[in-house]
Amino acid sequence: MAANGGAGNDMKGKTVLVTGATNGIGKVAARTLASLGARVVIVGRDPAKTAEVAREIGADSYLVADLSVMSEVRRAAAEFRDREPRLDVLLNNAGAVVGRRQETPEGVEMTWALNHLNYFLLTQELLPPLQAAPGARVVNVSSSVHTSGRMRWDDLEFRRGYSAIGAYSQSKLANVLFTRELSRRLSGSGVSANALHPGFVRTGFGHNNGGLMSRVIGLMSTFALSDEQGAQTSLYLASSPEVQGVSGRYFDRQQEAKPAPQALDDAAAARLWSVSEEYVNRAEGSRTI
Numbered sequence: 597m598a599a600n601g602g603a604g605n606d607m608k609g610k611t612v613l614v615t616g617a618t619n620g621i622g623k624v625a626a627r628t629l630a631s632l633g634a635r636v637v638i639v640g641r642d643p644a645k646t647a648e649v650a651r652e653i654g655a656d657s658y659l660v661a662d663l664s665v666m667s668e669v670r671r672a673a674a675e676f677r678d679r680e681p682r683l684d685v686l687l688n689n690a691g692a693v694v695g696r697r698q699e700t701p702e703g704v705e706m707t708w709a710l711n712h713l714n715y716f717l718l719t720q721e722l723l724p725p726l727q728a729a730p731g732a733r734v735v736n737v738s739s740s741v742h743t744s745g746r747m748r749w750d751d752l753e754f755r756r757g758y759s760a761i762g763a764y765s766q767s768k769l770a771n772v773l774f775t776r777e778l779s780r781r782l783s784g785s786g787v788s789a790n791a792l793h794p795g796f797v798r799t800g801f802g803h804n805n806g807g808l809m810s811r812v813i814g815l816m817s818t819f820a821l822s823d824e825q826g827a828q829t830s831l832y833l834a835s836s837p838e839v840q841g842v843s844g845r846y847f848d849r850q851q852e853a854k855p856a857p858q859a860l861d862d863a864a865a866a867r868l869w870s871v872s873e874e875y876v877n878r879a880e881g882s883r884t885i
């Protein structure tokens with residue numbers, strides 16, 4: 597186990613894309629990867645904030661997209677592909693807990709769209725530049741909350757009895773199942789995929805939607821990790837030589853950990869993949885592996 601996720605790892609010559617890099621653990625991860633020599637591209641939803649953060653952390657460039665909207669995910673990925681021939685690390689990190697049920701402009705429940713479909717589609721759309729980079733890595737930020745998640749196959753968008761924690765834990769379970777199936781499909785391609793729990797971290801997380809969830813997170817945050825500490829497992833998976841070629845696993849505190857039994861269900865992982873394809877393929881002309 598590395599004592600410090602990114603410390604000492606050389607990222608010179610590598611191109612990295614980080615989502616949710618305008619705040620919290622994504623911002624620390626992006627800044628650290630830039631300081632290790634990577635060419636960092638960040639994705640943010642607010643143009644002024646994203647430009648400002650890109651300057652502040654020494655990112656090479658930035659893309660603006662609301663990642664809960666699949667047409668914007670596609671556009672951002674196309675802009676990336678137009679500019680960059682290869683992608684060494686994709687850090688899927690943007691996520692939120694959504695206090696009251698909301699739908700995106702495309703009519704999809706917000707937690708499902710942002711926390712899961714965004715990871716799924718962005719990864720698909722960036723496979724050509726990932727496959728062009730030797731030993732490329734996809735790093736998916738999940739949460740230990742996935743252990744209380746279950747897939748509500750008959751109501752993935754929580755149309756009945758919305759619960760912020762239910763929707764969130766389902767989406768974080770989906771992150772681990774997605775990683776498992778992605779890794780299986782990418783076997784032999786040279787691209788690895790791993791998921792992680794960052795720890796309970798004092799970030800902007802859970803504060804943007806009001807309600808009981810914000811208050812509970814506020815009370816618990818005295819015990820939380822700093823965002824520097826919370827970024828360490830993402831940095832470890834993005835940059836450590838120790839995990840080169842390791843794929844389909846789940847990490848916590850820079851160590852492989854056992855995910856919940858429902859996250860090891862291959863049939864559920866395959867089912868999630870086809871359901872997710874149906875969601876993202878509602879827009880014409882898309883293609884998945």
Ligand SMILES: NC(=O)c1ccc[n+]([C@@H]2O[C@H](COP(=O)([O-])OP(=O)(O)OC[C@H]3O[C@@H](n4cnc5c(N)ncnc54)[C@H](OP(=O)(O)O)[C@@H]3O)[C@@H](O)[C@H]2O)c1
Pocket residue numbers: 615616617618619620621622639640641642645661662663664689690691692710737738739740793794795796797798799800801802
């Ligand atoms: N904090 C924890 O204790 C904890 C624990 C387990 C897992 N996680 C996971 O860690 C990841 C990062 O969370 P964090 O704690 O760093 O939270 P955060 O401080 O709230 O940062 C979330 C990031 O996601 C971005 N984002 C939110 N909605 C977006 C959208 N529609 N389109 C594009 N970007 C969007 C935010 O952009 P803005 O700056 O514009 O808001 C921000 O950059 C999430 O996947 C979360 O599930 C966190």
